[in-house]
Amino acid sequence: NGEISREEALFLFHLNRRTAEKVTAWEEFFVEALSDFFYWRNGSDSTLTPDAEQMLLDAIGAEVDDATELHLLLNLMFRINGASERFRGFVLDAVRHSVLHSEQALFGDARRRPGVIDSADVEVIRRLVYGMGSQSGFAISRIEAEFLFELNDATAGRVNDPGWRDLFVG
Numbered sequence: 001n002g003e004i005s006r007e008e009a010l011f012l013f014h015l016n017r018r019t020a021e022k023v024t025a026w027e028e029f030f031v032e033a034l035s036d037f038f039y040w041r042n043g044s045d046s047t048l049t050p051d052a053e054q055m056l057l058d059a060i061g062a063e064v065d066d067a068t069e070l071h072l073l074l075n076l077m078f079r080i081n082g083a084s085e086r087f088r089g090f091v092l093d094a095v096r097h098s099v100l101h102s103e104q105a106l107f108g109d110a111r112r113r114p115g116v117i118d119s120a121d122v123e124v125i126r127r128l129v130y131g132m133g134s135q136s137g138f139a140i141s142r143i144e145a146e147f148l149f150e151l152n153d154a155t156a157g158r159v160n161d162p163g164w165r166d167l168f169v170g
Contacts, residue, residue: 004037006055013059016068027068035075046081053087064094067104074106078127085143092147095124100154117155122163125151129167 004012016022016030038052048056056073064070073091077083083091098106099121105112106124117125129144140148152168 004033009034009037009055010059013069016066022068027071030068031072031075034072035079038076039079048076048080048083048087050084053084057087057090064090064097067098067102070094070098070106074124074128078131085141088141089143092128092143095128096147096151096154099151115155116158117151117160117164119161119163122161122167126167 012030012034016026019026038048038056056076060066060069060073064073073094077088077091095106098104099115099117101114103111103114105118105120110120112118112120125148129140129148148168152164155164
């Protein structure tokens with residue numbers, strides 16, 4: 001019927017966790033299907049409902065260690081007009097962990113150097129901090145400022161993309 005039920009959405013998370021090697025087509029399907037499910041859930045087309053946020057947090061677990069699930073979270077944050085501070089903090093923590101520890105780029109199949117902020121990271125961070133999913137889209141919240149300072153401190157002395165300095169200082 002073109003709609004995904006709650007049970008089907010949870011099953012997609014289950015399938016994603018059981019698949020060791022993910023092809024691009026799966027990742028695209030997973031992210032789009034679940035983005036639509038959560039974005040349009042309960043008639044809300046601009047925010048995640050508390051129920052939807054809790055379902056995401058429960059399905060993903062305490063730590064985001066799967067790139068496909070991180071892409072889902074980022075896609076949702078880029079589409080919505082707002083999220084709770086708890087949920088924004090969860091996504092920011094996932095991005096921080098990915099930038100500092102993952103060899104997988106935040107988007108795409110490219111490899112990256114853990115602990116170095118590259119140009120793709122700068123764009124993702126800019127969109128998270130100043131985009132629609134941020135606290136206001138104009139001012140940086142305390143949680144977003146702490147996120148920026150923690151990343152800056154953790155990558156100090158590294159060869160970060162020049163855009164990072166512009167974003168951090170700007």
